[in-house]
Amino acid sequence: MKKNVTILDVAKQAGVSKTTVSRYLNGHFGNMSSETKERIRQVIAELNYRPNKQAQALKSKRSYLIGVVVSDISNMYSSLLLKGIGEVLGEAGYQMIIMDAASSLEQEHDLLNKLTDQSVEGIILQASSRDASHYSHLKQANMPLILVDRDVEPSLFPLVTSDNIPSTQKIIEVILQKNYEQVVVVSEPLKDIVTRELRYAAAEELVVAAGRKIKLIEKTPEMDLTEPVVRLAASPLKTALFASNGRMLMELLTILVNEKIRIPEDIGITGFDDWNLSALVGPGITSIEQQSKQIGEEAAKMMLDYIQYGSCPVETKIIPTNIQLRHSL
Amino acid sequence: MKKNVTILDVAKQAGVSKTTVSRYLNGHFGNMSSETKERIRQVIAELNYRPNKQAQALKSKRSYLIGVVVSDISNMYSSLLLKGIGEVLGEAGYQMIIMDAASSLEQEHDLLNKLTDQSVEGIILQASSRDASHYSHLKQANMPLILVDRDVEPSLFPLVTSDNIPSTQKIIEVILQKNYEQVVVVSEPLKDIVTRELRYAAAEELVVAAGRKIKLIEKTPEMDLTEPVVRLAASPLKTALFASNGRMLMELLTILVNEKIRIPEDIGITGFDDWNLSALVGPGITSIEQQSKQIGEEAAKMMLDYIQYGSCPVETKIIPTNIQLRHSL
DNA sequence: ATGAAAGCGCTAACAG
């Protein structure tokens, strides 16, 4: 058994009181004599003492913990987001507790509570619901909350996200210029997530205005896209597929490759790419690359400010995307 | 300001003592009267009381926190690993504190200390060094430590990893059968990580035994692989590239695509694929798919056992890989 | 320039 060395051990060994050691630890050298300082320093090194964070947190109400809830951790968007958040928080002496909502709203609710139990000082959330009422209790409890990727309605919280509408518009322009007669947006169900709807609405507006056809396929987990995609490729209308996120893009590409559908001869394809695979597939996939690492960094910075100043304007920070023009349209 | 409701508030409101409430919370109903139970239940619901984990941990020495240190979080291997760990731990009521060593050994050392400070009950580590002495203090401090992916020397800790040697051998067999005259292993520097060396050694042995040529390229961050790859593709010897992990595979594929080098006509390519992109690129890349989610699950299970029984055999658990035979060789 | 003492929110003997 390993008896943990406490502040008292250090105090006794150094021949001072707990108070003095505590002061030393927190840099509250008032007029502490240099000898005392030196002695404490030595003893700490000697005993290999490390203050217990739980006790510190309990007393001082500072945990230096930030909760991060992502909707699916096994997703490149999340990985890079976490990388960005982690770097910024780490430098500031904060730790993150990461939770994976696994795309489940109930689980998310549970996790949010668990984070509060851990006395996190703030939460960065990729929300699983668009309904702000799911999160308003956090506001009431005075818990700093910063949204990433997805907004809620009404907009109660600061948000960091991609420039969804402009980037969708730009790529739709490309599609229209290439004389596609039909655009098929493939997305997970729109109703839960504002971002999805935003992207679809932006596409729809332009396509309709240009007098072309637009279709929406809302993909549920049970659904197999193979048959519809094959049919679209065979359609007499010149068709472009628009994947509304990285997972959809990957799924569509897999089908196209498996079915030996030629890009862009048989069908055009583009979309948001969280996976960074678009350069390598087929003729090179024209796609929208999100800066999710940067989104993470910005969100983390906002959080640090929030904590420092005790409040934060409810504003939206837009991180531009990179449009990669390649040869899939 | 939000005055937090404490166990004392509940106790007063319910007209009992803190002890009784504590007993209720921890399921230590001895012969607690049903009325008392019911009253406490009600008050808790009413006040929306949630026990403070820090205080619980401080007193009970149980934090229900597991530290996880990955060498690079923006990597599919890590993402899936974390997914697996998270699922298993979550079900058991544990939280994970995830840290990203960002491939830096000093940072790793720092993180390990920070985790101990947080009173984690155990650590799951993808080690950045092969040298066990970097981690032996954890053993002395009686901190449960489980290694994933990479072993250390000497083998002091339980390990969950892929079947590196057999899978490398199998794929080298394929290369040899296809009459490649030269195999070029592309890896990050071997010296730090046992797994890398294992993979290279396994390849080398078979290639040499078959009387073919083997070469090793150790890729450092500054190094540009384009020129060597182009030269290899132009070589009169029929050459196969073997990427020792997903990032290397991705990098090599990017070069091949950019330089319009044909696969497998100009050069063969295969390797470990952490990114799940091999099906989509070129003619389909023959590759070794690691089950990193399953590795995470197993490591988490081992950790739970370790914590429960206070010890764990220092044994290695091998998770089989899937060899995907496609058309890149 | 330093200490004594109180207490953060909780658990667990021990006592009835």
Place this chain on the structure above:
DNA sequence: CTGTTAGCGCTTTCAT
């Protein structure tokens, strides 16, 4: 069946 009491390891008035 329940309460009293003494801490866990730390920070922070208030003294001196």
